Amino acid sequence: MKRLPILFKISALLWVIWGLVHLLAGGMTMKGVLTNDISASIRGIADAVNPESLTMDYPEAAGAVIGQHGFNLLWIGLLTFISAFFIWKGNKQAIFLAAICGGFADLGYFLFLDLGGFVNFVPGTIMTLISSAAILLSFYGHFKRQTS
Template identity: 55%
Template sequence: MNNKKIYFKVSSVLWLIWGFVHIMAGVITDYAILNGDIVGAVSGIADAIDPNSLKANYPNATGAIIGQHGFNLLWIGVTTFICSIFIWKGNKNAILLAILTGGLADVGYFLFMDLGGYVRFAPGTLMTIVSSLAIVSSLIGLSKNKQQNY
């Protein structure tokens, strides 16, 4: 097995993990919203915030917005999970799609949740590191692929 394939396989496994975690986060978030538990849904994501400080009489639109967020976590997780299968073989389109969906989702998470101080280190911050490593690994694999084609 040449080096470029190793990078694709590492990236594939990382995206598989990332996708699964986000599928589960989407399901858990939407389950809470569908059961009227806005505080549970928010505190499951913003784990550095005391859930008691979140108790309020929220308008229905608040639950809908958080439910949309849960749905976005779900579909982005499914997309990167599927991409991971094709990244295993070094598919450039799958790499690009995973970077655009999972990578950009984590940029938003980092900017608003991590830098905002609303989360502890794990699991969200850990998933940002996982997606970053997946991106770097696949890009190294692609660059080695170009070098070997010359």
């Protein structure tokens, strides 16, 4: 029972890393759209694809969709970053909030980008592993605490 708080602390640190990376990724994705360089945003996401095949004039609607994606990365990163400080203390609501938002965001990434073969292992797949570890550690700590 005395070791449970360390699970929350490790999980919180993982969510801090994950949140900061997604804040940065969201900002970079939106920057490309806001500066009319939609290609840069798409190349930044689909890094395993030949960059020349992604460089083109995209319709404004595609830029809006990519901009929305960047915004979602930004707020999900911020939410998990803030949740991490509450997870550190074992807060049940923060554990589930980070798991739902960060976990489902990474599930979509895994299903459509990783399995699709559009991305390299670093950094996106590592972020999926980080969020998975954070979820497992905090859930284990939470449910183990509940049964004790």
